[in-house]
Structures are given as structure tokens and as C-alpha cells.
Amino acid sequence: MSKGDLQILIENETVKRDRMMHVWKLVNKGLTAGPVLLTLGREKRTLDQNAKMWAMLADVSFQVDWYGEKLCTESWKNIFTASLFKQKTVPGIDGGFVVLGKPTRNMKKRTFAELIELMYAFGAEHGVHWSERNVTMIQEYLQWLNDERAKEGDKAA
Numbered sequence: 001m002s003k004g005d006l007q008i009l010i011e012n013e014t015v016k017r018d019r020m021m022h023v024w025k026l027v028n029k030g031l032t033a034g035p036v037l038l039t040l041g042r043e044k045r046t047l048d049q050n051a052k053m054w055a056m057l058a059d060v061s062f063q064v065d066w067y068g069e070k071l072c073t074e075s076w077k078n079i080f081t082a083s084l085f086k087q088k089t090v091p092g093i094d095g096g097f098v099v100l101g102k103p104t105r106n107m108k109k110r111t112f113a114e115l116i117e118l119m120y121a122f123g124a125e126h127g128v129h130w131s132e133r134n135v136t137m138i139q140e141y142l143q144w145l146n147d148e149r150a151k152e153g154d155k156a157a
Contacts, residue, residue, distance in 0.1 A: 009043070012151075045104065045112035052141060053077070053104065053112070055131065056119045063128050077101060080122070084115050113145060 006026070010019045023038070030036040057073035057080075064071075071079070078101030081087070087100045104112065123130065 042108040042110065045107050045109055048140075049109065049112050049116065050104070053116060053119070056116070056123070059128055059131050060119070060123060060126075064126050077104065080115060080119055084111075084118050110148075113141075113148070116141065 008019050008023060010016050027036050027038065054073065057076045060076050061071060061073045066079075078099050081101040081104065082089075082099045085102050087102065089097045089099050092098045104115070107115070122128075
């Protein structure tokens, strides 16, 4: 988001009308200076989610030997994102192969949550013991995830 851009979060039906009226007023005011670009989207991953991912990657990196090698956190991130998005491996420029992972900085919250769930599953399968800092984050994350799923259930009903 660049300077001068504005984000307005509409979380539920209760705030929808007031926030949309606010947007309507802002667009009308902005039109006096020229065209206004309105973009809709989903929330991007949070800083807490990002911190959690890196803590989990550190735990995996320290505890898992991958085909006889210890991998750095960035390499593990590439492996997990490639798995999540079913991306492929391609030949490298000077030989070898490159796993085509995906950057996480622009991932939406829901997609990022799926990435974290994938990491949990991998950790369970490979005996990863999550660090104490990570255990607290895991509990907070699971509470958030349950709350999000409950919200989605309420919308579907």
C-alpha cells in the first residue's frame, strides 16, 4: 500500500452499512480531484502469522534432516510453499534443480493459515517438538483459527 492509500476493513454485517457510507463519501470527495481507484480484497497475512511461520521454520530447520541435509529456514519456506501450491521443480541454470516456492509477503490470511497447518502436519509426521515460544503462538493461532471457522459457519447459516 502506498502513501495516501486507504484501507477500510468490513468485518461483518453490523459495520457494513456505516463503512460503505464512509467509502461513498470518500469517493465523492476524491472525485473532485479526478478519478478514484477502488480496490477490494482480503486481508493479507498478519505480522503475528509471519512471526509464527519463522519460529516454526526455525524449529523444523534445527530438528529435521532432509535426505541427509540440514536446510536453512528459507529453504524450508520454499519447500512448504511449493507443497501448498503444488508448484514444480525445474532445472537450474548451471545444473541441479530449483524448487519454485512462492513469496509469502502478499499471501492472504486464509492462505497463510493453510501454510501453517501444512507445517503443523509435517512437524507431526517428522517428530518436530515446537519450541516454548512457538507453543504459545500455536495456542493463540488455534484459538484464532477456531474463531475464524466459527465466523464462516455463521455466514453459511
